[in-house]
Amino acid sequence: MLSARNISKSFGGSQALRGVSADFHEAEVVALVGENGAGKSTLLKVLSAVHPRSSGEATLDGASYTPRNQREAEAQGVALVFQELNVNRSLGIAENVMLGHLRDYRRFGLIDWKRLHADAQRILDRIGADFRATDDIHRLDLGRIKTIEVARALATNPRFVFFDESTAFLNHGEAQRLMSVIRELKAQGIGIAFVSHHMHEVFEISDRLIVLKDGALVGDWPTAEMTEERLAELMVGREMIGGLFPQRGGPSGGPVKVELRGVVTASGVGPVDLAVAAGEILGIGGLKGSGGESILSALAGAEAIDAGAMLLDGREYRPGHPAEALSARIAHLPGDRTGEGVITEFSVLENLTLAARPVKSAVLSDRRRMMALATEQIATLGIKTAGPEAAVGALSGGNMQKVVLGKCLATAPEVLLLNNPTRGVDIGAKAEIYRVIRKLASDGLAVVMVTEDLPELLGLSDRVMVTRKGRVAKVFGHGTEPNEEEVVKWMM
Amino acid sequence: MDDVKQAAKSATAHERSTLDQVRQWFPVGLLLLLCLGFALTSDRFLTVNNGLIILQQSAVLLVAAVAMTFVIVSGSIDLSVGSVVALSALAAAALSPEMGVWAILPAVGIGVLCGLLNGLLFSYGKIPSFIVTLGTMVIFRGLVLLYTKGAPVSITDRDFLLVYTGRSLGIPNAVLIAIVATLIAAVIFNHTVFGREVRAIGGGERVALLSGIRVDRVKLWVFVLCGALCGLAGLLQSARTMAATAQLAQGLELDVIAAVVVGGTPLTGGIGRIRGTVLGVLIIAILSNGMNMTGVDPYLQNILKGLVLIVAVFLTIDRSKISIIK
Known part of the structure; x- marks a missing residue:
């Protein structure tokens, strides 16, 4: 279990996270929901050490979890799939999957392509990819490209995989492919947390919901006990700021x-x-x-x-x-x-x-x-x-x-x-x-x-x-x- | 995130402004340093006559470098300037028997055509300017070779030579022409809407476009202007050598780019000054002249010139404004 306690994070003067606590279990899919700027992505990035946290503690199976950078987080079993596409299309599929580990595939100073392709293929098979490590990367659609990034995360042998709005740039079919990959990972005992603005995705595959608002935790509910209406209310649930917006006139009546x-x-x-x-x-x-x-x-x-x-x-x-x-x-x-x-x-x-x-x-x-x-x-x-x-x-x-x-x-x-x-x-x-x-x-x-x-x-x-x-x-x-x-x- | 950058910015604002000052005055300082050094080592350097020689030697470079300043500030590059100078010089030389002084017209006209071709291919053909002008550099030089078959075309017309190699009030006419061209270019650069649009395109092409600037059109005009000025430079070059040869102004583009950059105009576009380019031209011209005066081994001179270029850019470049250097 990965536990975060009282995590805060500020960028310069602005507070992105205010004392957020949350638990992540293996073989469970957690959806992080909230408006833009609620702190969802920041939470995932702090836990995978992309950003250092300003304060707070985290433990992994009860032991202190303090990775100093993303590499150390991956070594301890926590990997992140970014929102943006991070696949380099001038490299092959296998090279992209093993991007952080290419040095392990040297033989006499050259790349051992056979072993590289075999290992990349094993990971692709594990998530049920319908393309091969030796295929032409330019033939893949965005959903499959995203799959490469998931495979890259898996190359670090993680226990937890976090997805930061990974479906933002995908169309419906491509997003469905990613959803089935997530299910597959869950079945293999990996803990998942993901950020999404698409309600149907949230309700389709998550087991638990964590709602954030203005950098603070609103609460934590089993998805089965939540309705879409109630969730929208929880996400938004703020009073209108009276002074921020000037008074409207009536209908302008102009041409x-x-x-x-x-x-x-x-x-x-x-x-x-x-x-x-x-x-x-x-x-x-x-x-x-x-x-x-x-x-x-x-x-x-x-x-x-x-x-x-x-x-x-x-x-x-x-x-x-x-x-x-x-x-x-x-x-x-x-x-x-x-x-x-x-x-x-x-x-x-x-x-x-x-x-x-x-x-x-x-x-x-x-x-x-x-x-x-x-x-x-x-x-x-x-x-x-x-x-x-x-x-x-x-x-x-x-x-x-x-x-x-x-x-x-x-x-x-x-x-x-x-x-x-x-x-x-x-x-x-x-x-x-x-x-x-x-x-x-x-x-x-x-x-x-x-x-x-x-x-x-x-x-x-x-x-x-x-x-x-x-x-x-x-x-x-x-x-x-x-x-x-x-x-x-x-x-x- | 904005806040972080903001804090970092204000903390170093003071340092930055002093550093900016240093950068701005660096070309002047370098120029004075060179003059001082050469004056101390050679008693022939600091004479009126040598001063005029330096100006005469730098007239062609000055006109071409001023032209290049527009191109570089707009964020592009023109590698064909040397070849355009050669082709225009050839036009002037070949037509000087019939046209005399008015051979300036075909020289500038050829320059305009060359610039038009570069500009059309770059701006409307959407081919990077580096590639376009790399190609036309070879093509224009090829045209010179094709016409001359390697033999020089001499200029013998008396009127032509009288005007373009003569002096007025003791100052070489070529220098006066170059100065007038530079002044006009400076007015265009600093005081016209076109000049602002050129800088805006170099500073941020997308911003310029969304601000209603006809980016493609302005880019085309930049190359036409560059061609026209290089045509003028070609005329001056032909008069100086009293002939057009196939090798004329070969490699000039490198001296031109060096002069612009040493003058403080970065290759990234958006910022730059004609004044800086004038200083850059003088630095390059004085460096060459001074090394000859003080008897620096001619085989060593290129190495020193290259070193001055690198050191000058190393000291003047504002790395905080350029995130990726390539």
Whole structure:
């Protein structure tokens, strides 16, 4: 038995785990459930020594369990399968399975391929893989690739295998394959713990549920005694923070600004029908990759559409490039702050005017106008910076996010597309960003917001739409005010 | 996680800013150090005449390095600059009997065409610039060989030589032309929207694209601009040697890249200064000139040049901004 007692973990100032205790038994499947940021992945990573724990104790069969790194954890019988794919496709299947142990297969300094393939095959057989260690790795689908990672974990001869959202990138069939591998491992006496956002997986294969919320343990129940509704309540079960979200107006009554009719995006999301009025905030919720981001990209001119039509002010709108979206007064706040939003080596001033790019005398960069735009955004958004010339890379996450928002606003948009506008932003900056967005909407901006943050979705949106697996699952009308459980139900 | 980075950042912010200062002034310091060293060991080094010789020697390198600065800051590379210079020099030499002074037009025109080809293949053909220009470097050089069959094409036109090898107010015209071209390029780099877009693309192509910058178009123009300036450099080179040869400006691209990098512009793109490149060019030119003046064994000179390049980059590179060095 692996026991964790009072485990805490903080990253810098933020507390990811607060005194969590949990037990893991052999031949048992435990599901860790909770919202984003509840600490599920962190718990697994601390127990498999990917992250050092800040405090707390752990024992393995009563003896102290204090691995200093992942290798030591594996040596003591605890292995982790990551959320991301960690298979190197320029190596073969057998090499990937034995990646951490290739040194054991040397003969006269060269790799003993025969023995390597035989051992890898033995592990693949153990989990019932339907491919061979010598097959071409490029022919495998994601589910089978994930199986290689499970096999790699098994190569360390573990007693416990932890899965961190391992089905996040898998389709249904591929996820089913992984589920049957987990059953197989359980039958062989291995203890399993897994993180999943898919309710049906949780109920399908787990024996026990551990619920976490905001880094703390909510409780621990046999799966058989739990219902989906009760679980959603336990996961969410928080009071709405009154002061965080600004007061809504009524229905905006403005004219329809943007409309989508049967739109199917290039990445296959849709068909989507939606209409957003001037002065309205439409919130799109859904699990990551369920389609919201693709809808935003299409509107922003960053992704083509394969079918349907987009209308702006009632006229056909089909941007072929983000530049066309901007000249149609549609601004886009992308989801990845440092990869898509700002150039970290550039100054606050240059970033704020990156999309607006004021010109004078036809070609020259208008420094005075740049400075005016930047000063205005710094004041409106309350960006805390040493000055407009300071490098953006030195700002905190919240202030950097305000710079991305300011960059959008400097273009004087009529439509604002927001992709997770407050991801990784502290609560103070969050409230300020919400206040600004609401103010813009009441001034007549049409806002489309995609977010994975439930309270944000419900607290800021005038209307909520939920996407699931590339389709619109549900649109809640004006004044219906759905609660979190209802929304979560449509996401799953 | 953001918080951790944040804490680490503010702790070292002070150190960083002093270090940045050192980095910024390093090319100036190196330049002064070289001048001081050579002045002490040779009494012919620090003379007006030698100064003019250094400027004259660096005119071609300066124009080409300024061109390369745009390419490198945009995050790309152009290995074909030496070959473009040779091809443009050939155009100038071959047409100088008919066109005289106006042979500048075909020289720059050829440069523009070369840049256009590089830019189209890179930007719209989506082939990495390193590969495109590695190929065109060989092709353009091949065209020179094909035309000259290895024999030099001499320039005898009086007007041409009078203008491009002459002096105004005691300063070589080639130097004046190079200075004017550099000033214009500096204005484009620092004060136009195009210049900002070039830096933005080098700093983060995805960010630039999502900010509505026509990334493909800007990249194409960067290569056309580079070609045009290399065409001008080719003209200056042909005037200096009074002929175009098949080996002209061979290996120039390496000196050009060295000058840009020594001037403090990293190959990773996004940051850089024309001013830095001017210093880098002077460092390389003075190093060559000074070594000759002080009688450094010619067989040793390449080794010293290489060492200066590596040491300069070792000292100036900001490793905190580049996570993977390759």
